[in-house]
Amino acid sequence: MSTTSAIERIESYAGRPGELIQALQVAQEEFGHVSEEMEAHIADTLGVSVGQVHGVVTFYHLFRTRPAGRHTIRLCLGTACHVLGAGRILATIQEHLGIGVGGTTDDGLFSLDVVRCLGTCSLAPVMMIDDDVHGRLTSERVLDVLEAYASAEARR
Amino acid sequence: MSAREVRVCSGTACRSAGALEIHARLAAAVEAAGLQDAVSLTETGCMGPCAKGPVVHVVPDDVLYTGVSPNDAEEIVREHLVAGRVVGRLLWAEGLESPSQIPFFAHQRKNVLANSGAIDPDRIEAYEAGGGYGALRRAVSEMTPERIVAAVTESGLRGRGGAGFPTGRKWRFTLDAPGRPKYVVCNADEGDPGAFMDRAILEGDPHAVIEGMAIAARAIGADRGYVYVRAEYPLAISRLRTALAQARDRGWLGEDVLGTGFSFDIDLRIGAGAFVCGEETALLASIEGRRGAPRPRPPFPAQSGLHGRPTLINNVETFANVRTILRDGPEAYSAVGTASSKGTKVFALAGQIVNTGLVEVPIGTTLRELVFDIGGGVPKGRDLKAIQIGGPSGGCLPADLLDVPIDYESLTEHGAIMGSGGVIVLDDTACMVNVARFFLDFTATESCGKCVPCRVGIPTMRDILVRITEGAGEPDDLDRLRELAALVKSTALCGLGQTAPNPVLSTLRYFEDEYRAHIEDRICPSGVCESLAPPYAIDPETCRACDRCAAVCPTGAALGTPGEPPYEIDEALCIRCGACFKACPFDAVTRGARS
Numbered sequence: 001m002s003t004t005s006a007i008e009r010i011e012s013y014a015g016r017p018g019e020l021i022q023a024l025q026v027a028q029e030e031f032g033h034v035s036e037e038m039e040a041h042i043a044d045t046l047g048v049s050v051g052q053v054h055g056v057v058t059f060y061h062l063f064r065t066r067p068a069g070r071h072t073i074r075l076c077l078g079t080a081c082h083v084l085g086a087g088r089i090l091a092t093i094q095e096h097l098g099i100g101v102g103g104t105t106d107d108g109l110f111s112l113d114v115v116r117c118l119g120t121c122s123l124a125p126v127m128m129i130d131d132d133v134h135g136r137l138t139s140e141r142v143l144d145v146l147e148a149y150a151s152a153e154a155r156r
Numbered sequence: 157m158s159a160r161e162v163r164v165c166s167g168t169a170c171r172s173a174g175a176l177e178i179h180a181r182l183a184a185a186v187e188a189a190g191l192q193d194a195v196s197l198t199e200t201g202c203m204g205p206c207a208k209g210p211v212v213h214v215v216p217d218d219v220l221y222t223g224v225s226p227n228d229a230e231e232i233v234r235e236h237l238v239a240g241r242v243v244g245r246l247l248w249a250e251g252l253e254s255p256s257q258i259p260f261f262a263h264q265r266k267n268v269l270a271n272s273g274a275i276d277p278d279r280i281e282a283y284e285a286g287g288g289y290g291a292l293r294r295a296v297s298e299m300t301p302e303r304i305v306a307a308v309t310e311s312g313l314r315g316r317g318g319a320g321f322p323t324g325r326k327w328r329f330t331l332d333a334p335g336r337p338k339y340v341v342c343n344a345d346e347g348d349p350g351a352f353m354d355r356a357i358l359e360g361d362p363h364a365v366i367e368g369m370a371i372a373a374r375a376i377g378a379d380r381g382y383v384y385v386r387a388e389y390p391l392a393i394s395r396l397r398t399a400l401a402q403a404r405d406r407g408w409l410g411e412d413v414l415g416t417g418f419s420f421d422i423d424l425r426i427g428a429g430a431f432v433c434g435e436e437t438a439l440l441a442s443i444e445g446r447r448g449a450p451r452p453r454p455p456f457p458a459q460s461g462l463h464g465r466p467t468l469i470n471n472v473e474t475f476a477n478v479r480t481i482l483r484d485g486p487e488a489y490s491a492v493g494t495a496s497s498k499g500t501k502v503f504a505l506a507g508q509i510v511n512t513g514l515v516e517v518p519i520g521t522t523l524r525e526l527v528f529d530i531g532g533g534v535p536k537g538r539d540l541k542a543i544q545i546g547g548p549s550g551g552c553l554p555a556d557l558l559d560v561p562i563d564y565e566s567l568t569e570h571g572a573i574m575g576s577g578g579v580i581v582l583d584d585t586a587c588m589v590n591v592a593r594f595f596l597d598f599t600a601t602e603s604c605g606k607c608v609p610c611r612v613g614i615p616t617m618r619d620i621l622v623r624i625t626e627g628a629g630e631p632d633d634l635d636r637l638r639e640l641a642a643l644v645k646s647t648a649l650c651g652l653g654q655t656a657p658n659p660v661l662s663t664l665r666y667f668e669d670e671y672r673a674h675i676e677d678r679i680c681p682s683g684v685c686e687s688l689a690p691p692y693a694i695d696p697e698t699c700r701a702c703d704r705c706a707a708v709c710p711t712g713a714a715l716g717t718p719g720e721p722p723y724e725i726d727e728a729l730c731i732r733c734g735a736c737f738k739a740c741p742f743d744a745v746t747r748g749a750r751s
Binding site: 017018019020021022024025052055056059060061062063074077078079080082083084115116117118119120121122123124128131132133134135 | 168169171172173206207346347348349350351352355386387388389390425426427428429430431442443444445446447448504505506507508512513514544547578580582586591594595598601602604
């Protein structure tokens with residue numbers, strides 16, 4: 001989606017408060033996060049209060065209020081992943097990237113989120129990077145995957 | 157039509173293991189062998205045995221290949237498709253070619269999953285060729301709404317999303333409710349950790365869900381529907397989008413379906429990551445663009461749902477069952493199952509089980525059949541400790557209840573619930589107090605905060621569990637937990653809070669000794685809780701006296717003479733850092749049940 005068409009789609013929800021979540025999803029998809037200015041713009045366009053918009057943004061886990069890195073890591077902490085060692089994988093990622101949950105690396109390459117279940121329990125422990133699933137993680141494998149993204153980025 | 161079809165499982169698990177590349181390599185090899193006209197290639201939805209993926213099924217030969225890698229593509233084409241010789245090394249096990257010979261499949265009965273793994277979910281023609289949309293055709297052209305609702309009621313179908321409410325009664329309430337317009341909503345916000353049935357159904361057979369929704373719309377008189385699907389399922393979302401567009405193109409959705417005057421269309425709504433939105437009133441709030449906070453019922457959505465109008469909400473698997481009821485008749489449908497629970501149920505097997513994956517069995521199958529006959533039991537020769545069933549609303553059943561039949565009433569009686577169908581197998585390395593803490597962490601985070609019992613009660617219980625797992629448990633903690641659990645269960649506003657204490661209650665019921673070991677003996681028997689883990693020890697049988705443990709031990713607790721096993725660990729000096737555990741190449745260092 002281009003920035004123009006994202007803005008246009010948000011405009012198309014003008015006066016329709018019921019489309020608030022859709023409008024926020026469009027904004028986040030295009031800009032990677034929902035800024036304060038964007039919250040105000042959407043509130044204005046749809047005809048709801050900024051407070052209501054902010055209430056929705058902070059209620060749902062998937063909305064970000066700060067810019068995300070180029071790639072978003074979503075590590076699953078569901079039951080299957082938990083019993084198969086997701087905690088160790090999380091520690092490995094945090095140590096390797098030097099960021100905590102919700103953080104973004106200084107080079108802007110990765111953001112790290114944890115999710116409650118990706119529904120790919122047969123691959124546990126598992127994570128998604130953007131829309132791609134990486135499963136059966138071990139402390140070594142997770143570093144290989146991160147390295148592959150980093151080197152692909154370096155070649156760009 | 158091609159003489160042979162090669163089906164490549166392209167479910168999420170096989171995909172992440174290279175299924176798309178396998179498909180491409182197979183296509184290239186088929187072309188190189190000049191077999192384009194004799195062999196067709198199909199990307200299908202999930203076939204089920206995710207642990208054995210990527211899987212490839214050749215029909216009509218009925219040969220299933222497992223653990224296929226892209227490099228095997230040429231061999232499958234050369235040996236099997238050209239020379240007619242089965243590639244033995246890629247079989248499930250020696251001599252097991254057909255799924256019907258493999259216990260994992262042989263004990264299943266596929267109804268909802270019949271198309272998943274057999275057809276290309278992105279081709280509506282494939283769905284129609286198998287009789288798809290025939291049930292909708294009957295519903296709109298031959299049946300009155302009354303007759304449709306009667307058929308669903310007689311089938312005995314119950315909601316597959318959790319509580320098991322009779323589907324026919326829900327449809328009846330919505331049909332009878334005054335007010336227009338009416339809505340049909342599909343709950344595809346599959347949030348229970350450990351559950352991936354609905355994802356697989358949406359990815360493998362999206363038209364079955366659309367057809368079920370359209371039949372429901374015809375039955376209750378709705379002209380608009382929504383599928384509320386979680387954002388974590390991008391593949392399911394894209395398959396649904398494709399399927400909806402195709403169904404409109406073919407006239408199964410839209411204005412004046414089949415010239416009968418029936419009009420119905422479906423919109424997608426993507427979730428934004430809030431577990432509570434699986435609760436129906438919260439889900440409706442979310443579709444309306446608001447915070448997903450539940451509200452008290454009554455009024456039920458059947459009377460006052462989306463935008464205050466009568467609304468029918470069922471989950472993905474429930475809708476996917478509907479077409480079979482109309483196709484085969486309610487008697488045939490209700491011939492499967494138990495006296496009070498009819499039909500089949502899809503389960504997601506995960507955790508410490510050999511055959512992780514997706515399975516479908518008649519309701520009433522025992523846990524033993526599910527976990528051992530189909531699931532292949534616990535890997536690495538370990539012992540089964542518990543089966544967690546029903547997610548954060550469910551419970552942990554111990555190994556001695558393996559012969560309990562899986563139906564709504566039996567599971568509830570034993571402290572678990574059918575739930576949506578997530579089954580997590582725990583072996584003897586699991587700490588049940590830690591598992592209870594895990595679930596309360598989950599529900600505490602996901603509580604919407606609207607009602608006090610849930611907002612305050614669950615974190616209070618969680619804090620007690622944290623205390624116990626950190627070695628500061630108090631003698632009356634168990635009584636406190638039981639008291640709080642009863643309070644939260646009976647006073648919370650919605651299903652999330654009312655069922656959140658179940659993991660605690662069921663582990664207290666069957667594993668109280670483990671709680672007591674944590675509190676009274678200050679020991680976590682399985683060694684999961686760091687501060688209560690038993691000291692490290694060296695198994696004298698396995699030790700080879702390689703000296704690696706002594707080399708890494710920072711306190712000199714690991715002692716021995718190189719080449720003269722066994723080494724020993726001095727408990728008084730051991731600081732439980734785990735360095736020897738990690739360093740031992742022979743797995744001779746053990747800690748509690750963990751080795």
